[in-house]
Amino acid sequence: MRGKIERADLANELRLSRWGWFTNPLPKLTTHILLLLLAGIALLGTFIIPSLIRNKMVSLPIIYVAFGFFVFRLPLDLPLMNPEDARLDRQLMEYITEFIVIVSLAATGLKLDRDPSLKNYSTGLYLLGIAMPLTIAAVAFLGWWWVGLAPATAILLGAVLAPTDPVLAANVQVGPPNEDVPEDDVRFGLTLEAGLNDGLAFPFVYLAIALVGATSITDTLLEWAWWDLGYRVGMGTLMGVLMGKGLGYLFFKFKDRMSAVRETEVESGFFILAATLLTYALTEMTEGYGFLAVFVASVVSRRVRNDDMAKEAEIESYEAADQVEQAILGIFLIAFGGIIGTGGLNDLTLNGALTGVVLLLVIRPLSGFISFLPSKLPWVEKVAISYFGIRGVGSLYYLAYAHNSEAFPAIDTIWSIVNFTILVSIFLHGISVGPVIKWVDRRMGRPER
Numbered sequence: 001m002r003g004k005i006e007r008a009d010l011a012n013e014l015r016l017s018r019w020g021w022f023t024n025p026l027p028k029l030t031t032h033i034l035l036l037l038l039a040g041i042a043l044l045g046t047f048i049i050p051s052l053i054r055n056k057m058v059s060l061p062i063i064y065v066a067f068g069f070f071v072f073r074l075p076l077d078l079p080l081m082n083p084e085d086a087r088l089d090r091q092l093m094e095y096i097t098e099f100i101v102i103v104s105l106a107a108t109g110l111k112l113d114r115d116p117s118l119k120n121y122s123t124g125l126y127l128l129g130i131a132m133p134l135t136i137a138a139v140a141f142l143g144w145w146w147v148g149l150a151p152a153t154a155i156l157l158g159a160v161l162a163p164t165d166p167v168l169a170a171n172v173q174v175g176p177p178n179e180d181v182p183e184d185d186v187r188f189g190l191t192l193e194a195g196l197n198d199g200l201a202f203p204f205v206y207l208a209i210a211l212v213g214a215t216s217i218t219d220t221l222l223e224w225a226w227w228d229l230g231y232r233v234g235m236g237t238l239m240g241v242l243m244g245k246g247l248g249y250l251f252f253k254f255k256d257r258m259s260a261v262r263e264t265e266v267e268s269g270f271f272i273l274a275a276t277l278l279t280y281a282l283t284e285m286t287e288g289y290g291f292l293a294v295f296v297a298s299v300v301s302r303r304v305r306n307d308d309m310a311k312e313a314e315i316e317s318y319e320a321a322d323q324v325e326q327a328i329l330g331i332f333l334i335a336f337g338g339i340i341g342t343g344g345l346n347d348l349t350l351n352g353a354l355t356g357v358v359l360l361l362v363i364r365p366l367s368g369f370i371s372f373l374p375s376k377l378p379w380v381e382k383v384a385i386s387y388f389g390i391r392g393v394g395s396l397y398y399l400a401y402a403h404n405s406e407a408f409p410a411i412d413t414i415w416s417i418v419n420f421t422i423l424v425s426i427f428l429h430g431i432s433v434g435p436v437i438k439w440v441d442r443r444m445g446r447p448e449r
Contacts, residue, residue: 042330059430068337097397106276107321108195109298124192130371152211159204165392166194199292203229235288240296243279248304269320348416356421364389391425
């Protein structure tokens with residue numbers, strides 16, 4: 001009798017579970033289902049939204065960050081990412097942003113059609129050699145004098161916020177490789193800067209890390225100068241050249257053979273991802289800067305061979321890298337919106353917020369314009385390049401890396417300042433990029449794109 005009752009109860013439970021969704025659908029929304037739903041929305045939006053917002057004063061990052069903010073504010077059982085205090089979350093932040101930046105740098109290098117030379121690359125070199133050090137120094141000074149940070153922490157703030165982001169700056173960069181449209185100096189300069197400064201800002205992150213526990217400032221600076229600034233930059237550049245030439249030769253050697261075996265076009269995409277990861281990992285093993293190597297390798301690989309097959313492969317490789325980047329970026333931006341909505345600005349002070357605003361509206365434009373004093377560019381292009389100092393994913397990677405490497409005083413304040421600056425940059429530059437670029441094209445007599 002007891003067995004019959006238990007079987008009847010089980011049957012009733014199964015019946016209720018089948019029909020319960022109509023009366024109470026929320027129990028089905030478990031945490032992992034919600035996360036899969038958000039990931040699906042992000043991927044679908046990456047495909048649909050760009051065509052809907054074309055020529056409008058809104059960008060995909062704005063939509064995703066706003067969506068993430070509101071979703072994570074809802075009373076849902078979503079996991080909260082807390083990189084400020086949770087080491088696991090911080091490591092996850094470091095690894096995800098690292099991968100996004102790596103893939104973005106590979107795609108950025110593949111976009112540049114100009115051959116490397118001092119003359120062709122002068123626009124970006126002015127930004128890297130003059131504007132970036134000025135920006136680091138100015139932000140570090142404000143962090144120390146205005147926000148009240150310790151010197152090492154202030155230098156970290158300057159180093160983290162100095163690079164122009166290669167991920168979120170796509171709207172002001174050159175288009176895909178081998179386009180018929182000439183590369184103007186505004187788009188080319190910003191693309192080159194975004195590709196190189198992620199590697200060249202790393203020495204200053206290491207400087208901040210070294211100064212935290214330094215007992216002798218002189219010895220620390222000397223070691224930093226020859227090792228972090230000299231050796232690591234040089235090794236990153238060398239590995240980029242070697243890997244770019246070697247992997248480029250390997251690709252074309254097996255290109256025809258792979259096409260004959262498998263009638264598909266995905267091999268170029270697989271190869272660029274494999275080459276990117278190999279270049280980064282092997283360079284890091286030699287203590288060079290992997291970011292720098294990935295970008296240099298992408299630029300160099302395009303010079304290995306110049307024929308129709310090479311141009312087709314470059315386009316396929318770029319599209320594969322770009323699609324991977326955009327897919328992961330959409331998911332990450334929703335998560336970033338969630339961080340903002342769940343405490344990412346809790347330690348933000350008025351002076352900290354003003355530091356971010358001053359960086360975007362004063363320091364970056366002014367340092368950029370100063371860097372172009374020796375240049376013969378038209379003033380319109382100088383203003384535009386100097387204005388678009390977009391901050392984004394790279395800054396979060398540097399901060400997570402530094403926080404995982406050393407115990408900085410007042411690090412929670414740095415997280416809030418960086419989160420706030422990136423948020424303002426996403427909205428400020430996302431809204432203004434269309435009008436500003438159109439204004440520049442009109443003034444320079446170029447057809448609007």
